[in-house]
Each structure stands twice: as C-alpha cells, then as structure tokens.
Amino acid sequence: MNASSQSLSHQVVVVGGGTAGTTVAASLLRQRPELDVAVVEPSEVHYYQPAFTLVGGGTYDMDSTRRAQKETLPETATWIHAGVASFEPNSNLITLEDGRQVQYEHLVVAPGIKxxxxxxxxxxxxxxxxxxxxxxxxxxxxxxxxxxxxxxxxxxxxxxxxxxxxxxxxxxxxxxxxxxxxxxxxxxxxxxxxxxxxxxxxxxxxxxxxxxxxxxxxxxxxxxxxxxxxxxxxxxxxxxxxxxxxxxxxxxxxxxxxxxxxxxxQTAPDFVKQSPLANADGWVDVDKGTTQHTRYPNVFSLGDASSLPTSKTAAAVRKQAPVTVRNLLARMDGQALSAQYDGYTSCPLVTAYGKVMLAEFMYDGVVTPTLPLSPFSESRFYWVVKKHLLPPFYWNQMLRGKEPDIAHKPLKS
The missing domain is CATH 3.50.50.60 (FAD/NAD(P)-binding domain)
Structure with missing residues (x-):
C-alpha cells in the first residue's frame, strides 16, 4: 500500500477509512482487483466502536478494539493520509486539508459522524x-x-x-x-x-x-x-x-x-455540511434505495454521514456496502442501478451482563429478525454473538470486503 499518493487522480476515491469506507474499498477491490481505488483517511488507528460500551462496562479490553489503519485498509488501495477540506463535485475534485487536490471518476463519501x-x-x-x-x-x-x-x-x-x-x-x-x-x-x-x-x-x-x-x-x-x-x-x-x-x-x-x-x-462533519453534496440538514444527499447522490450521479454515500433515513450502526453499513458497490460498478459499466437498500439496521441492546435484546428493523420501523428468535426477549445467545462473534466477523470478513449474509424477514404481526 502506498503511504502517500504521487498521482492525485484515481478511478474511485473513498472518503473515510472507517467501517463504511474500508468495507466498500475492500469489496470493490475484491470484485475488481484492477481498479484504482484511493482511501482518504487522516487517522492512523481504526477502532471497533461497537465494543466501546463493553469497555465502559468493564467486560472488554480496550486494546482489542484498535488496529493500525494500514493493517485494516486493502493492501492494493492507495492510502491518502490526510483530511478533507472541501468537495467540488462539479469538477470531480476534492481539496485536502494540506492543500493538495484529488481528482476522481467516482466518489464514495463515508467520513463518519462528528x-x-x-x-x-x-x-x-x-x-x-x-x-x-x-x-x-x-x-x-x-x-x-x-x-x-x-x-x-x-x-x-x-x-x-x-x-x-x-x-x-x-x-x-x-x-x-x-x-x-x-x-x-x-x-x-x-x-x-x-x-x-x-x-x-x-x-x-x-x-x-x-x-x-x-x-x-x-x-x-x-x-x-x-x-x-x-x-x-x-x-x-x-x-x-x-x-x-x-x-x-x-x-x-x-x-x-x-x-x-x-x-x-452529533452532526455531519463540517466539510460535509458546508459542501454542495449536503442536504438542508447537512448530510450527504442520497437516494435511500441506491445510495447514489440525488444530484451528482458519480457520487455515492453510506454510513453515518449519509442521509439514509435509518439508525447509524455498523450493522446498517453491512447491508449498505454491498448495495453501494453493486450500484457503483453498474454505473461504471453503463448499466442501470438495480441494487436496493431496504433500511436494515440492528442494535444489540445490552440489558445486563450476559443478556442482549437484538433490535433489527428496516425503513419505517418494520421489525425484521434474522433468526427465528423473539426480538423482544433478552438472550444469552445474542450476548455471545455481540461479545465474541461479531468482532472477528468485523475484522476478518466485513473489512475484507467479504459479504456472507443471512436474509432478514419482516416480523409477522
């Protein structure tokens, strides 16, 4: 991986090396290794933030939540180690905080939340x-x-x-x-x-x-x-x-x-709020199904900084990323955008040491469990999932662009 970019022009530029940005970059390169993908990210450390609650509760080691950014980004991506100052989507251009400019053909905006x-x-x-x-x-x-x-x-x-x-x-x-x-x-x-x-x-x-x-x-x-x-x-x-x-x-x-x-x-980052990409509330203005920008068709956004009307969680990104990647590749190929995000997100609600109520839902608050278990019951099984199974899945599957999935279904009334 290049620590810096000599040619500040790339096919795909991903703003943000957190959950959403890293997942999308990895998935793009897994499906098309020949792509020229750059990730713009100022931080040198990547955190598994869903475990912060367990750290605060004294049941998870803080050191286990962090890894070096260079270890989590795709090896064949170019890491532009800098922050973004502004977007110029009419010119397909990003200006960095250090004054450099980055040209792109397609842009994915996923810088997280402030x-x-x-x-x-x-x-x-x-x-x-x-x-x-x-x-x-x-x-x-x-x-x-x-x-x-x-x-x-x-x-x-x-x-x-x-x-x-x-x-x-x-x-x-x-x-x-x-x-x-x-x-x-x-x-x-x-x-x-x-x-x-x-x-x-x-x-x-x-x-x-x-x-x-x-x-x-x-x-x-x-x-x-x-x-x-x-x-x-x-x-x-x-x-x-x-x-x-x-x-x-x-x-x-x-x-x-x-x-x-x-x-x-919490709010959108300043460089997003002040950009032409933002809606009236400051979030990157995208179609809630395709994650494509409503005014700039070569721009996509997902994760916390996007306008997608659902809860801002890593679980939401897990469902948003494959949609974003499919639609971005379709646009590059001159095809219609067929992938649709249904608003799925989930929140493992820790209710005690050893107990979790797993809230899974889609747009309009439709409850949609993945497994045939009551979503309203406090479960020891979901505690094991949250504490022991999800972290390795995050590091070894999600951030590597792998997309194994289990279908979720709306709860029958």
Missing part, C-alpha cells in the same frame, strides 16, 4: 475526571469503567441527545450495565439512576419501547424524555437540562450527579 463535545457548555473541560465519562470516545471509554468501580452510591445520570446519533441504543446500554453492576455489588439501594433523553421516546422503533421500559423499571432507572443536556458544572457537580413544558415554553432544570455518563450531540 461528535460535538462543545455543544454542551463545560463538557469538554469536565470530561474524563470527577465522575464525568463517555463511551463515545476511545480516550474516555475506559474511564467509564473506572467511574463504575469507584461509585459507592448517589446520583448516577446517563444522557442521550436528540437524534441523530450513532448507535442510538448505546446511551441506555451503559445505564443497564451500570445498574446490573451496582446490583451485583449491593450498591443499588444507595443509588439513584436517571436516564435523560432529548428524544421523545425511549427508542425509535415503537415495538421495542414497552420491552425496554420493563428493563428500566426492573432496575428502577428513572426515564426523563425531552430533556436535553446543555451544561455541565464540574465544580458543583451539577448537570443542566433544557426541556419544553406542555405550553411550549422552554425551561431548564439542574440535577446533581456523582456519576455522569454523557452521550455527545
């Missing part, structure tokens, strides 16, 4: 000390477990911002693991656990809400919907939330904490 730590006043300064933690960063996820181990009772608060966000189940997964940990260590009676969400429902798919509410009730976790974290006062150990009352008036409340797990607000 964690907006500065959206909450005082959060960046408070994060990583005095009980303020987050599983959403590899730098801070291990501190979550440290906070849980040191917690001896008091107020434990878990937050979730309004959508969109990646892995929308993760904010409540850590609440469940914390509650289970406290119960196992006889600290539950001295603990007050509260879940504050800026969303209007506990989960985006209504069918799962009553089952997740039962988990919350079992642990005695208070659920506070429509409460958006706006400030953290680390000196006073107080979290401030904005909410809207029944009259539509915005008010703010303060809650003291001994442990505060924060899920940051």
């Amino acid at each position: 964690l907006d730590w500065d959206r909450v006043d005082g959060l960046r300064e408070a994060l990583g000390s005095n009980g303020v933690c987050s599983n959403y960063s590899p730098e801070t996820a291990p501190y979550t477990w440290e906070c849980l181990r040191q917690f001896r009772g008091g107020n434990a608060i878990f937050t979730q911002p309004p959508p969109p966000l990646k892995c929308a189940g993760a904010p409540q997964k850590i609440a469940y693991l914390a509650a289970d940990h406290l119960r196992r260590n006889n600290l539950a009676p001295e603990s007050n656990l509260q879940f504050y969400s800026g969303a209007g429902a506990l989960f985006s798919v209504p069918d799962f809400v009553p089952h997740l509410q039962k988990v919350m009730d079992r642990y005695g976790i208070g659920v506070n919907l429509g409460h958006d974290l706006v400030a953290v006062d680390a000196e006073r150990k107080v979290a401030r939330f904005a909410t809207t009352d029944s009259n539509g008036e915005r008010t703010e409340i303060e809650q003291p904490y001994d442990l505060l797990h924060v899920t940051p607000h």
Whole structure:
C-alpha cells in the first residue's frame, strides 16, 4: 500500500477509512482487483466502536478494539493520509486539508459522524475526571469503567441527545450495565439512576419501547424524555437540562450527579455540511434505495454521514456496502442501478451482563429478525454473538470486503 499518493487522480476515491469506507474499498477491490481505488483517511488507528460500551462496562479490553489503519485498509488501495477540506463535485475534485487536490471518476463519501463535545457548555473541560465519562470516545471509554468501580452510591445520570446519533441504543446500554453492576455489588439501594433523553421516546422503533421500559423499571432507572443536556458544572457537580413544558415554553432544570455518563450531540462533519453534496440538514444527499447522490450521479454515500433515513450502526453499513458497490460498478459499466437498500439496521441492546435484546428493523420501523428468535426477549445467545462473534466477523470478513449474509424477514404481526 502506498503511504502517500504521487498521482492525485484515481478511478474511485473513498472518503473515510472507517467501517463504511474500508468495507466498500475492500469489496470493490475484491470484485475488481484492477481498479484504482484511493482511501482518504487522516487517522492512523481504526477502532471497533461497537465494543466501546463493553469497555465502559468493564467486560472488554480496550486494546482489542484498535488496529493500525494500514493493517485494516486493502493492501492494493492507495492510502491518502490526510483530511478533507472541501468537495467540488462539479469538477470531480476534492481539496485536502494540506492543500493538495484529488481528482476522481467516482466518489464514495463515508467520513463518519462528528461528535460535538462543545455543544454542551463545560463538557469538554469536565470530561474524563470527577465522575464525568463517555463511551463515545476511545480516550474516555475506559474511564467509564473506572467511574463504575469507584461509585459507592448517589446520583448516577446517563444522557442521550436528540437524534441523530450513532448507535442510538448505546446511551441506555451503559445505564443497564451500570445498574446490573451496582446490583451485583449491593450498591443499588444507595443509588439513584436517571436516564435523560432529548428524544421523545425511549427508542425509535415503537415495538421495542414497552420491552425496554420493563428493563428500566426492573432496575428502577428513572426515564426523563425531552430533556436535553446543555451544561455541565464540574465544580458543583451539577448537570443542566433544557426541556419544553406542555405550553411550549422552554425551561431548564439542574440535577446533581456523582456519576455522569454523557452521550455527545452529533452532526455531519463540517466539510460535509458546508459542501454542495449536503442536504438542508447537512448530510450527504442520497437516494435511500441506491445510495447514489440525488444530484451528482458519480457520487455515492453510506454510513453515518449519509442521509439514509435509518439508525447509524455498523450493522446498517453491512447491508449498505454491498448495495453501494453493486450500484457503483453498474454505473461504471453503463448499466442501470438495480441494487436496493431496504433500511436494515440492528442494535444489540445490552440489558445486563450476559443478556442482549437484538433490535433489527428496516425503513419505517418494520421489525425484521434474522433468526427465528423473539426480538423482544433478552438472550444469552445474542450476548455471545455481540461479545465474541461479531468482532472477528468485523475484522476478518466485513473489512475484507467479504459479504456472507443471512436474509432478514419482516416480523409477522
């Protein structure tokens, strides 16, 4: 693999060396080894982010979540080790942060999502000390477990911002693991656990809400919907939330904490939001079936930065990538785009140590299990899948462009 690009012109340029970008690049080169594919990615480390929740829960090793970027990208791809500054799709051109320009014939945009730590006043300064933690960063996820181990009772608060966000189940997964940990260590009676969400429902798919509410009730976790974290006062150990009352008036409340797990607000990367590729909300504007851009036919996008109206998870990328690759190759061959993405995504909702409720669904919130097991039951089997089977599948299959699959079917009512 080339560490740098001498000829900054390529047949296919993939922006992003994360889950989506790497999977697409690998699949393209597996199917057509002669293709000239470049991956634009500034980071030197690739993380298996779905395990961050388990790291924060003290049941997964942080070192096992990371590998060198050069080891995960396809060997025959050109790695352009830089960040993107801007897109010029009318000229089939990308400008890099170092000023270089990259010409392309086809473009795949998959740079992931931006964690907006500065959206909450005082959060960046408070994060990583005095009980303020987050599983959403590899730098801070291990501190979550440290906070849980040191917690001896008091107020434990878990937050979730309004959508969109990646892995929308993760904010409540850590609440469940914390509650289970406290119960196992006889600290539950001295603990007050509260879940504050800026969303209007506990989960985006209504069918799962009553089952997740039962988990919350079992642990005695208070659920506070429509409460958006706006400030953290680390000196006073107080979290401030904005909410809207029944009259539509915005008010703010303060809650003291001994442990505060924060899920940051999330948005599209700035260079995407400010580009001609973005829709009004800042996401790469693509057809929800083909993943092709709505205005630039030689541009495709998938993953967290795309406008695809489904939950932003690695499982969604697993289904989006084959569609993107098939349609991109079809366009290169002058054929019609026949592959269609149905919105499939899944979220392994960890409800306890050793238990997972696997939420699988398509567009419009249609529940669509892969296996003939109840999607609403907490399962030991799915815990084994999440902790032991999915990581090697990710590293050895998905990121290698291999596409073994099991069909999912809508749940019969």
